[in-house]
Amino acid sequence: MSDSSPLFSDLAVAGVRGLQPYQPGKPESELKREYGLDDIIKLASNENPLGPGARALEAAQQAMTGTHRYPDGNGFDLRQAVAAHHEVDPECVTMGNGSNDVLAMVANAFLGPGREAVFSAHAFAVYPIVTQAAGAASRVVPANRPNHAMPYGHDLAAMSEAVTDAVRVVFVANPNNPTGTWLQANDLRAFLERLPATVIAVIDEAYFEYADDPEYPDTSRWLGAFPNLVVTRTFSKAYGLAGFRVGYGLSHPGIADLLNRVRQPFNVNTMAQAAAIASLADQDYIQQSVNLNLEQRHWLSDELNALGLRVLPTAANFLCFEVGPNAAAIYEGLLRDGVIVRPVANYGLPGFLRVSIGLPAENARFLASLSRQLSGAA
Numbered sequence: 001m002s003d004s005s006p007l008f009s010d011l012a013v014a015g016v017r018g019l020q021p022y023q024p025g026k027p028e029s030e031l032k033r034e035y036g037l038d039d040i041i042k043l044a045s046n047e048n049p050l051g052p053g054a055r056a057l058e059a060a061q062q063a064m065t066g067t068h069r070y071p072d073g074n075g076f077d078l079r080q081a082v083a084a085h086h087e088v089d090p091e092c093v094t095m096g097n098g099s100n101d102v103l104a105m106v107a108n109a110f111l112g113p114g115r116e117a118v119f120s121a122h123a124f125a126v127y128p129i130v131t132q133a134a135g136a137a138s139r140v141v142p143a144n145r146p147n148h149a150m151p152y153g154h155d156l157a158a159m160s161e162a163v164t165d166a167v168r169v170v171f172v173a174n175p176n177n178p179t180g181t182w183l184q185a186n187d188l189r190a191f192l193e194r195l196p197a198t199v200i201a202v203i204d205e206a207y208f209e210y211a212d213d214p215e216y217p218d219t220s221r222w223l224g225a226f227p228n229l230v231v232t233r234t235f236s237k238a239y240g241l242a243g244f245r246v247g248y249g250l251s252h253p254g255i256a257d258l259l260n261r262v263r264q265p266f267n268v269n270t271m272a273q274a275a276a277i278a279s280l281a282d283q284d285y286i287q288q289s290v291n292l293n294l295e296q297r298h299w300l301s302d303e304l305n306a307l308g309l310r311v312l313p314t315a316a317n318f319l320c321f322e323v324g325p326n327a328a329a330i331y332e333g334l335l336r337d338g339v340i341v342r343p344v345a346n347y348g349l350p351g352f353l354r355v356s357i358g359l360p361a362e363n364a365r366f367l368a369s370l371s372r373q374l375s376g377a378a
Ligand SMILES: *Cc1c(COP(=O)(O)O)cnc(C)c1O
Pocket: 046, 097, 098, 099, 100, 101, 124, 173, 176, 177, 204, 206, 233, 234, 235, 236, 237, 242, 245, 246, 247
């Protein structure tokens, strides 16, 4: 276009100039538009396939009548409920518009030019984005080897070694997305003990509720031992409230105070706060969601193995499986069948796809379509 507008990218701050936006799972509506399909299943963003819990929905609907008012900007009731759930002081809780928001707050409060963040290869895509947007540099640590017990998972020894004086934040996803791999209590605790007290350790526990290994740690219990710890949790996954956008950080009150200085004033809306509080009180629904996931995860994992596919170990509500060099074509073939999964080439795993565990019928339909793609009969 020959208008007189300046080259806007020259005007942006350095970190933003080189930034690629986060690529979400393909929304159903987009596939409908592009392929003219009606009957679509989305297994691409690790949402709870059961939908929001009835009690959360009812609370949100009731809260809607008050939405001519601003939300409670301090989230008093939500922070009380979260604090009671974790048996911590409400001063330890920072509420976020999803836990992504808390990750961005950590970056804005503790990163900047001349500072660095450490995280693993194949880790959650938001870590490099918030780091770069804050003007800081990323130290991406090579992950475990493919033949490791936790293939492509975090190599904590290597991550410790990557911590230089410039490093102010380390991001650890436990379990990790997109691999599904996880860290056990002993290893993670030893890692935190090695970490200088001046480095903020973010443990991202978005999939906490799904982890079934008895050695998987609840690091919210470690806040007293590690004042530099920030634990993030979300209502987007097992709690079934992804569309509401609500999550939180747990930390020392001194860190929470700093995060709250960069937090947007009304970052969590009225209905989201009400839904989150109600869902915390509805642990039966969480248990039901977790049970369904476990049962279907085992089934689907066995079925993928039976197709001759390698499935990475997972403690979450998704499976990362290897299909080889045709991954992009297989992804497209699944789309034509109305099945949305997640390509993970942008996570450095070009031969893999990630599928969220859905309802039994959805998982069966995904599997049938996948086996058609693999046999070339699609
Ligand atoms: C889904 C996910 C989140 C949660 O994002 P929200 O902003 O809470 O919806 C955080 N971390 C990881 C690793 C995730 O996969």
